[in-house]
Amino acid sequence: MHTPADRIPPPRTAATPAAGTSVELFSGGGGLALAMHRAGFQHLMCNEFAPRACETLRMNSEALGRPQLIEGDIATAVTDERLAELTGKVDVVAGGPPCQPFSLGGDHRGHEDRRNMFPQLFRVVRGTRPKAIICENVRGLLRPSFKPYFDYILRELEAPFEQRVDGEVWTEHDERLRKALRGRGGEPSERYVVKAIPVNAANFGVPQVRYRVIIVAFRADLSVAWTPPAETHSQALLELAQSTGEYWDEHPEAPRPDTPGGFVQQRLDGGPEDGGTRRWRTLRDALKDPMPLPEPINGKNRAGFTYHIGIPNARTYKGHTPNRRDWPAKTVKAGVHGVPGGESVIENDDGTHRYMTVRETARVMTFPDTWKLDGPRTEQMRQLGNAVPVLLGNVFADSVAAALAANIEPERRVDERMA
Template sequence: MRTSSTPRYASAVSDQHEKRSGSRTSVELFAGGGGLARAVHDAGFRPLLFNEFAKRACETLVANGAKKVADGEKPWIPQPGEAVPLVEGDVRDLDMTYLNGEDVDLLAGGPPCQPFSLGGVAKGDEDERNMFPQMFKAVRQIQPKAVICENVRGLLRPSFEPYFDYIQQELSLPFVKREGATWQGHNQTLIDLLKDTSSIPKDERYEVVKVPVNAADYGVPQIRHRVILVAFRADLGVDVNAFEAFVKKQRYSETALIRSMLLGEYWERHPKVPDHVRARVHARLPKTPPADDGCAPWRTLRDALKGIRAGEDPLPEVPLDQLDRKTEHGGFAYHYGWPEARIYDGHTPNELDRPAKTVKAGVHGVPGGESVMLLDQRVADATAQSGWRYLHRYMTVRETARVMTFPDDWNLEGPRGEKMRQLGNAVPVLLGEFFAKAVADALNEAEGSR
């Protein structure tokens, strides 16, 4: 079985990676199933603390090398190569002041998104699940050099715009506490202070960058719209404008994908695709290739199944007569079929030659067509307009993990629905790694110019 036998965070690494990991430190709140945790680690940060509330997600973090802190005990400061302490429980009960003298480089987290999600009741600030105040508390207690905060695109909706502006202003001045005021009253106080910050110590204010993202534009084989806030402590002298320009530059595009298909480069990577599938894909494309936009092609679901990481092996097909919930194919963990997938209006499947649809976390795992995949196989069907009907099945947990760009050595705990929920709630690893590396580079440049 292709799963990690050595805890990820306690395993030996190369000299170069160990040097990078030991030179920068991080803390992650709302760690979930570990997407951002893995991303930040892969970007060269050495994690000092994880916090997560959900039991199954905590089991996943432990399965990948974290060590649960016993109830009532204080977390330890892990040394390079030691297990990361995991505090399981409500972040509101977590005291992180012990980390204040550790010169933490990065605080990362994605506060629960239900208050701002299009799929939720969208109560925003009124929702008790709004955990942004806990991120600000952590900033006050730790005073990290930088912050990465990922959340749903719903925060950009006009109805939430005033509150999202308030979130950014509160992150800019986290030490100016609300003290019982309404958020609107506190927001006005922050607006007034931001007009002239000379009275506020530089190490108590942050410069904030807002980045709306589509994960596909960063090499993730999935259409996933999110918003990422990055903040740098003002006393560090980070060139925030240069950072913002760098992270907002598009690197992958749909235009480049279309161009690669029409020029044949995409199909050269996938030579076994049947001619009728190619014809179906080309039927929706323009007749002539668009101009080269300088980007790499969006990665597709087919790319993900073949493998987009160095040394990643292709996932074997799951036979339709083996959708038995238990047979793991090709030695890949969690790569087993699931029966009774359906297609109907509002429940359309993923297509192999497009980025996957947004992986979501439903009550019973990934909902709707987000977990159904249209296959290359087809059967004659007189009721279909083309005379053919393409077959489909549920995506496996491993295939979904590939779409979220988790490496195959990442362990997931719980039944299938819980695994899928953790994946749907996670930050795609490659997206998080891109931003974490950009933060590290910005800090390196600022510190090197002193």
């Protein structure tokens, strides 16, 4: 059953206890930045390269806690001197290095692609020495052809101070990392305990099938005990609710299927997913919660809603099928030229098709309706497609905040008593 607990948390207030401080990298459209702030983290700095995305962050500055925005290429804008000022002051470094090198929708150039920003992430970690790291990226990192390099990335994060030297190919550096980590030597404050968790956002209440990898790391000297958050939503329970009719009772406006089970025969990569205690949220759920979105009008906004402009007569073809309303939306993509499904299409109850509005897409990404987006439609959709769903980010930000509080706050209280 769909409950209010599925919704994204409310904005922080002055009374909300602070979880700590954070540095947000590759901020993009602000999904993870918003999630971190709502979990109680104060952003000491946000960095983003794309001018339109930077303007989006400025437009939503209040919702993000008014962070300092550093605009520009991380390699030059986020200087070592700036990082030195933050050393010892950062609890969490969060971000998703640009996903194109590893995206299943891209051309799979992987680690040879100059857009690989993981080295910059490691530089920031060395400069700030955070207590924890949260990193989101595409499931393409798990492709068999990329696995050796992905394992190398994880080892780099385990030992970020074992730096790659000029002229050293990554395989040589990886061998040095293996030896260093096998020896169990090194300063614990310069090592991290790393976990990589494959996730489907739908299993955490996001109304979208979105496969990603979340990497979480804690500094080794802190001995933080952390268990990945459990899945909360289930494909099987959605199928059950549709079979029993409970789902259709919740949505009386929806056309009921002629056969029991409705959409249970829809095939998704990976098959049924049975974890969680609540049913998957559907596109229809998203369009009605927290308040129903009216059907869009072609060419103009509906009163009371922004970015909700209808575009009719969308085409469907092989590799570009529509979103069904009574199933989680397909993965929102950035609309990169040549990537199948880069434009999101929705099937109406009468069988016709239209393009999803930007506001509908933002709902699927669990952004609040107050969230602003800069640029034309294509740019707004690109920002949404590259973002972390706010609710998914919240789950992991809250989990990391709780682990830091449970493992570190007692030590602080002891230190204060002894002072």
